[in-house]
Each structure stands twice: as C-alpha cells, then as structure tokens.
Amino acid sequence: MFAPMTFIVTIGMIVSVFAAVAILIRAFGQSDAGHRKQLSNDRRECHKCYRRNKKRAKFCAHCGEKLK
Numbered sequence: 001m002f003a004p005m006t007f008i009v010t011i012g013m014i015v016s017v018f019a020a021v022a023i024l025i026r027a028f029g030q031s032d033a034g035h036r037k038q039l040s041n042d043r044r045e046c047h048k049c050y051r052r053n054k055k056r057a058k059f060c061a062h063c064g065e066k067l068k
Helices: 002-028
Strands: 043-045 052-054
Antiparallel strands (some): 043 052
C-alpha cells in the first residue's frame, strides 16, 4: 500500500525541484545584456529596474525612479 504513495511523493518532489531550478535559471541565468531588449520608439527603459515605460513618462511606473 505504501509503495504507490511513496512513488507519487517522489515524483512530486522531483517535479518541484525541476520547477525551482527553472525559476532560478530564469531569474538569475541571464546577463543584463540579454535581459535588456531593444526598445521601440514609443517606449523608454528605466535605468534602475529596466522596465519599459511610456515615452512621455517622467518617472518609472514600477519603481518610481526619474527617467532620463
């Protein structure tokens, strides 16, 4: 009776480890150069958090930093 339950728990743990690794690779695996994409003319990029903002924005909508 415990063998099928142990198998299911083991598979669940393996899946969760793979999910955690995928999240970490996505969060920390890219360099800044790869993270920053070429912006179109209607967007500005925040120099602090690298989020895209509207061209006419004076402050970043995400972190509040003044845009240059």
